[in-house]
Amino acid sequence: MILGIDTSLGSAVAVVEPDGVVRSQVESADPRGHAEVIGTLIERALAEASVSPSDVTHVAAGMGPGPFTGLRVGIAAARTFALGRGVPVVPVASHDAVALELLIHDALTGGYEDAGDETFAVVTDARRREFAYTLYRGLDEDGLPVRVTGPALAPRDDLDGVLANAGAARRDADRIPAGMLALAAARALAAGRTIGPADALYLRSPDVTLPHAPKRVGS
Amino acid sequence: MNRAEPLVLGIETSCDETGIGIVRGRTLLSNTIASSMDEHARYGGVVPEVAARAHLEALQPSIEAALAESGVALADLDAVAVTSGPGLAGALMVGVGAAKALSVSLEKPLYAVNHLVGHIAADILDADAPPLEYPTVALLVSGGHTSLLLVRDLTTDVELLGETMDDAAGEAFDKVARLLGLPYPGGPEIDRAAASGDPKAIPFPRGLSRASDMAKHRYDFSFSGLKTAVARWVEQREAAGESIPVADVAASFREAVVDVLVTKALAACRDYDVPRLLLGGGVIANRRLRDVALERAAAEGVTVRIPPLSLCTDNGAMIAALTSELIMSGRAPSTLEFGADSTLPVTEIQVAESA
Ligand SMILES: [Zn+2]
Numbered sequence: 001m002i003l004g005i006d007t008s009l010g011s012a013v014a015v016v017e018p019d020g021v022v023r024s025q026v027e028s029a030d031p032r033g034h035a036e037v038i039g040t041l042i043e044r045a046l047a048e049a050s051v052s053p054s055d056v057t058h059v060a061a062g063m064g065p066g067p068f069t070g071l072r073v074g075i076a077a078a079r080t081f082a083l084g085r086g087v088p089v090v091p092v093a094s095h096d097a098v099a100l101e102l103l104i105h106d107a108l109t110g111g112y113e114d115a116g117d118e119t120f121a122v123v124t125d126a127r128r129r130e131f132a133y134t135l136y137r138g139l140d141e142d143g144l145p146v147r148v149t150g151p152a153l154a155p156r157d158d159l160d161g162v163l164a165n166a167g168a169a170r171r172d173a174d175r176i177p178a179g180m181l182a183l184a185a186a187r188a189l190a191a192g193r194t195i196g197p198a199d200a201l202y203l204r205s206p207d208v209t210l211p212h213a214p215k216r217v218g219s
Numbered sequence: 220m221n222r223a224e225p226l227v228l229g230i231e232t233s234c235d236e237t238g239i240g241i242v243r244g245r246t247l248l249s250n251t252i253a254s255s256m257d258e259h260a261r262y263g264g265v266v267p268e269v270a271a272r273a274h275l276e277a278l279q280p281s282i283e284a285a286l287a288e289s290g291v292a293l294a295d296l297d298a299v300a301v302t303s304g305p306g307l308a309g310a311l312m313v314g315v316g317a318a319k320a321l322s323v324s325l326e327k328p329l330y331a332v333n334h335l336v337g338h339i340a341a342d343i344l345d346a347d348a349p350p351l352e353y354p355t356v357a358l359l360v361s362g363g364h365t366s367l368l369l370v371r372d373l374t375t376d377v378e379l380l381g382e383t384m385d386d387a388a389g390e391a392f393d394k395v396a397r398l399l400g401l402p403y404p405g406g407p408e409i410d411r412a413a414a415s416g417d418p419k420a421i422p423f424p425r426g427l428s429r430a431s432d433m434a435k436h437r438y439d440f441s442f443s444g445l446k447t448a449v450a451r452w453v454e455q456r457e458a459a460g461e462s463i464p465v466a467d468v469a470a471s472f473r474e475a476v477v478d479v480l481v482t483k484a485l486a487a488c489r490d491y492d493v494p495r496l497l498l499g500g501g502v503i504a505n506r507r508l509r510d511v512a513l514e515r516a517a518a519e520g521v522t523v524r525i526p527p528l529s530l531c532t533d534n535g536a537m538i539a540a541l542t543s544e545l546i547m548s549g550r551a552p553s554t555l556e557f558g559a560d561s562t563l564p565v566t567e568i569q570v571a572e573s574a
Contacts, residue, residue, distance in 0.1 A: 005320075035312040039319030039329075039555030046323075053324050068268060069309045072275045076313045077320035079279045084293055084324030200275065206268035217450040 001055045002189075003081065004182030005042070007034040007074030008066025008094040009124060013041040014178035015049035018057070020186055022179035023049035029175065034073035042081065045178075057087055060185035062094040062176055064201035065124070065132040065151045075200055090185040091196030095122040095134040097181035098173040099145035103138065104180075119148060120169040123159065131159045132203060135168050142191035144184060153203050220328060225297040225546040228285070228321075229539030230278075232314030233306025233334045234363050235259060235270045237277035239285040240536025242543050247344040248289035250529060250536040253277035260403045264393055265362065271309040278317050285535070296327050298552065300542035303331040303570040304563030306363065311559030319555055328552030330542040331570040333563055334533075335359055336377055338499035339370055340541035341530040348524060354493050355524070356380075358484040360508070361500035361533070362389030362404070365480075367438045367487055368565060370497070373541070374548045379565045380487050381438025384427070388476055389502045391442035395449050395472050399465050406505055409469045413507070416470030423448050423475040428482070437490075438483055445475055477508045481515055488521045497524045501532040545569055 001023070004014040011034045012027035026044045028037045046053060061078035064071045082089045099122050119137045126132040134150035154162050163170050188195040224244035231238035235255045241248040255273030259265050286293065301318030304311055315331070322329035338359045342351055357368040365383040370376070386394070389406060396405025401412060426441035449472050456463055484496055496516055503509060503525060516523045530536060550569060557571035 007316075033558065035315040035319075036556065036558035038316050039323055042320060042323045043555065053326055056324075068271070069312060072271060072309075072313050073316035076275055076278060076317040080282070080317040080321040081324040083279060083282060084321050200272075202272070206266060206272065208262050208266045208269065216454060217447050 001049070001051050002058045002060055002182040002186050003042070003045070003056045004060040004178040004185065005074045005078045006062025006094055006097065006176040006178050006181050007038065007070045008062050008064045009174065009176055011037050011041055011074065012176055012178035013045040014182050015045050015051055016179055016182035016186060018186055020183050022183070023051065025177065025179040027175065027178065032070065034070040038073055038077050042077065053085060056085055058090050058185060058189060059087060060090045060092050060182045062097065062181050063091045063196050064094055065126065065203045066094060067127050068202055071200055090188060091198060092181050092184050093134065093151060093196050093201060094176045094181065095124070095151055096145055096147070096184045096195065097176050097178070098122045099134070099136040100184050101177050101180045102171055103145055118169060119167055120171050121163050123170055123172045126153055126203070129156050130154065131156060133159065133163070135166055142193065143187045144195060151201055151203065220297045220546065222546055222549065225543050226291065226295055227298050227300050227539040227542045227546070228296050229300040229535040229537070229542060230314045230318045231302045231334070231337070231533055231535040231538045232274045232310050233302050233304070234310060234533055235265045235273070236533040237274050237281050238533055238535035238538070239281040240534055240539040241285050241289040241291055242344065242536060242539040244543055244547070245343050245540070247536055248291060249285040250534050251281050251285040251288065252532070252534055253281050256404065263397050263403050264390070267307045267309055270307060271313055274310055274313040278313065293325055296325060298328045298330055298542060298546060299325070300330045300332060300538045302334045302337065302538050303557055304334060304560035306334055306561060308559050308561040311561065315559050329555065330545055331553040331557045332538055332541050332545070333565060333568050335364065335366055335368070335565045336373065336568045337537040337541045339368070339373060339497060340544060341499060341526045341534070341537035342497055342524055343544065344530055344536060344540050345526050352495055354491070355495040355497050356484060356487045356491065356493050357497040357499060358480060359500040360388045360480060360502035362393065363387055364500065365440050366565065367484060369487065369491060369493070374544050374550065374568060377565050377568060381436070381440065381483065383440040383442065384436070385441050385443040386446065388440070388442060388480065391446050391476060392502070394446050398450055398453060399463070399468060406502060409473055410505060410507065412465050412469035413473050416466030418470040418474035420464070420467035421452060421471035423471050425475055425479045428479055438487055440479065440483065442476065445472070473507055477511045480508065481512050484512070485515060485519055485521060488519070494521050495524070496521050499526060499531055503531045504528050
């Protein structure tokens with residue numbers, strides 16, 4: 001059983017069987033409050049899947065991109081859950097989960113002609129008047145979305161221009177499907193591949209200002 | 220759950236130290252600390268986002284190191300403990316998320332506790348000290364907090380007498396160090412500079428110590444006026460083309476901080492008729508503060524307790540120790556419904572206790 005945890009937008013947890021069957025998927029859309037809900041969501045996902053923590057063989061961690069404060073909660077939770085069971089963490093770029101969902105949906109519905117060849121961008125709100133985006137094109141032979149470029153940040157007003165230049169259709173996402181995150185992990189494991197970064201995808205340096213000489217206080 | 224001598228792992232991430240502690244009952248098994256202090260040095264103070272990122276990276280290796288040091292397996296634990304607040308919100312959240320997932324993963328109870336009360340609990344782990352007696356006044360001084368507490372019982376009754384209205388004492392040390400061109404962290408640097416200085420050379424002000432302050436702020440502290448006074452004094456000398464006697468400035472500044480801390484702590488002992496004072500927090504590492512507190516307390520018949528310095532700075536062992544006391548006193552675990560509370564009041568010793 002693969003436990004998927006992502007807090008890059010809202011908070012989402014899922015349990016997926018190694019062959020890809022999604023046993024449970026629970027989430028909170030609240031863009032804050034990740035630390036409040038994460039424990040309960042993990043408990044609920046396990047309960048709804050009728051599995052116990054000892055049935056979990058891998059923990060898929062959504063590595064972002066996403067606003068830092070929330071993103072870290074899920075990564076920390078994924079790592080300690082895995083540590084508690086002595087099982088590996090499988091890092092997954094969060095946008096991969098959205099891309100996988102779109103591609104599977106398109107494949108099932110045949111919605112797009114040559115859908116596999118269309119370049120599209122998964123776009124999420126990065127706050128501070130910026131979007132995070134990743135360009136994808138189709139599924140590879142392991143059933144994983146092919147990342148063309150990204151993830152990267154673009155100013156809100158520039159994004160459409162950037163995507164037009166890349167010939168990519170824009171696909172906005174306001175949630176990360178944890179089931180798809182865990183499915184991507186399952187497919188990566190089956191193929192013996194590492195698909196996600198070991199560290200959080202912050203995409204931004206911390207806000208810091210180097211101190212200048214002490215301010216004069218006057219007399 | 221073993222309530223006689225619980226085995227507890229504590230996670231502390233309220234500021235810039237990732238602390239993992241393991242205790243069995245009142246016995247310390249591991250006090251593992253990873254600090255991001257060096258990363259903050261160039262900014263002259265703790266940068267919250269830098270601290271939070273460092274916590275995420277340090278957490279798992281620190282837990283593994285603490286387990287290895289104590290020879291404990293996660294499966295043996297009776298409970299997981301975590302700091303819910305007060306502290307830096309983004310930093311606290313890393314610990315809270317980690318602790319919740321670890322608790323669910325291990326199917327072990329979780330206790331969410333108060334960081335400040337944890338500082339008091341650190342004293343319990345001192346194997347050489349006699350048992351903690353109640354009530355006691357506690358003075359907690361660090362880069363993040365300056366609080367004076369009345370502890371009637373560690374697990375049920377802690378009252379806030381006073382706290383800083385602006386900067387924490389440790390912050391004041393950092394800011395004055397910068398003013399004098401000394402590196403971060405300021406505490407040890409000021410100490411070094413003060414060694415050859417005259418603490419009476421410059422009469423810097425004692426914040427909130429005038430008679431008119433006493434009605435409302437008898438036990439409160441303020442250090443920003445002191446920092447400004449030091450800055451003004453230095454500027455005036457510079458404007459007059461004089462050199463700055465760094466040793467005297469450092470010694471006089473430090474004396475002003477120490478004087479006001481000890482005076483107010485001993486006033487609380489007197490007012491509440493409590494002949495016991497417990498010191499905690501990273502600034503207790505300052506030898507002058509310890510010496511003055513010991514000397515003036517002895518003159519007033521007040522016994523001073525100081526935990527080992529490795530347990531005075533922020534650490535996970537104190538969080539585990541407090542939780543161990545809660546468990547031994549029969550308290551139920553916390554539910555999973557709590558978050559990071561950056562302003563958690565000291566009266567909330569445990570958060571979200573299940574009904
Ligand atoms: Zn502290």
